[in-house]
Amino acid sequence: MAEIELPKVLTDLLPENLRAYALYILGGLICVLGLIGLLLLVVVYKFLFGRRKKSEHEKSLKxxxxxxxxxxxxxxxxxxxxxxxxxxxxxxxxxxxxxxxxxxxxxxxxxxxxxxxxxxxxxxxxxxxxxxxxxxxxxxxxxxxxxxxxxxxxxxxxxxxxxxxxxxxxxxxxxxxxxxxxxxxxxxxxxxxxxxxxxxxxxxxxxxxx
Incomplete structure (x- = not known):
């Protein structure tokens, strides 16, 4: 299986002693960013639909x-x-x-x-x-x-x-x-x-x- 290599412009951003692990670092970074994005989606969902649920509750009291x-x-x-x-x-x-x-x-x-x-x-x-x-x-x-x-x-x-x-x-x-x-x-x-x-x-x- 061919080894995946990152573009040199990305590996050059890392310290020399970490460049061999660039692919793993990038994978971990993607996972962290994905988790942050998921949390943001949850917050936005609760903000939008949680307020809507409250509005429906208020409506039922009218x-x-x-x-x-x-x-x-x-x-x-x-x-x-x-x-x-x-x-x-x-x-x-x-x-x-x-x-x-x-x-x-x-x-x-x-x-x-x-x-x-x-x-x-x-x-x-x-x-x-x-x-x-x-x-x-x-x-x-x-x-x-x-x-x-x-x-x-x-x-x-x-x-x-x-x-x-x-x-x-x-x-x-x-x-x-x-x-x-x-x-x-x-x-x-x-x-x-x-x-x-x-x-x-x-x-x-x-x-x-x-």
Whole structure:
């Protein structure tokens, strides 16, 4: 088999005592460059397609409230109010908080009732949509995602029939994140509210109808 020789211009670049090994050095260099190129391709792939996957995830959290069916008349004996405005519950978003891996949506009635007496009963009567989100680290971050993903069809600052409230809930030793999309009969100026665990009762009220 004929011996492969490198061009003299390449071998002359090496020290004289290494020129006999020029072919092996070149092979090793090609392998190193190939490995670097492969790593760069992996980084580029994750950058492009990883961001796309995140975008698809964000898209799945979107709630277009303008597409919700019209409110039916309420016959319940309790009325929910946010900052004095009578509202109905149209959407409930819950998420585990911190190191908690999951939250049981089947226990939502009891959890809301402990948060604010009467709220669980209103939830059962209004029959809102319920969405369970992945674990959230902070209530501010959860609220930001909730407000960004609930589309009311109006620009910020404009009056709307929607009112949003989101934040952290502590019930005994347990805690979770909660977001509520509330709808009034007439346009209101409530807008979007972010609250911590001790502030829910200051913003929401349950009133017993006469």
């Amino acid at each position: 709630e277009y409230l303008t597409e919700y069916p019209d409110l039916k008349s309420s016959t319940g004996d309790k009325q929910l109010r946010i900052e004095g405005v009578p509202v109905r519950i149209r959407l409930v978003v819950i998420a585990p908080a911190g190191t908690v891996s999951e939250v049981d949506a089947d226990q939502l009635h009891a959890m809301l009732e402990k948060l604010l007496p009467g709220l669980g009963d209103i939830y059962k009567h209004d029959k809102p949509r319920v969405k369970v989100w992945p674990t959230q680290v902070s209530y501010q971050g959860f609220a930001t995602h909730f407000h960004r993903n609930t589309e009311t069809g109006t620009a910020e600052g404009e009056q709307t029939r929607w009112a949003m409230i989101a934040g952290r809930v502590k019930v005994g030793k347990a805690q979770f994140m909660l977001g509520l999309a509330l709808q009034s009969i007439k346009e209101n100026t409530v807008g979007r509210r972010t609250v911590d665990s001790h502030e829910w009762a200051a913003v929401l009220r349950v009133r017993v109808r006469d």
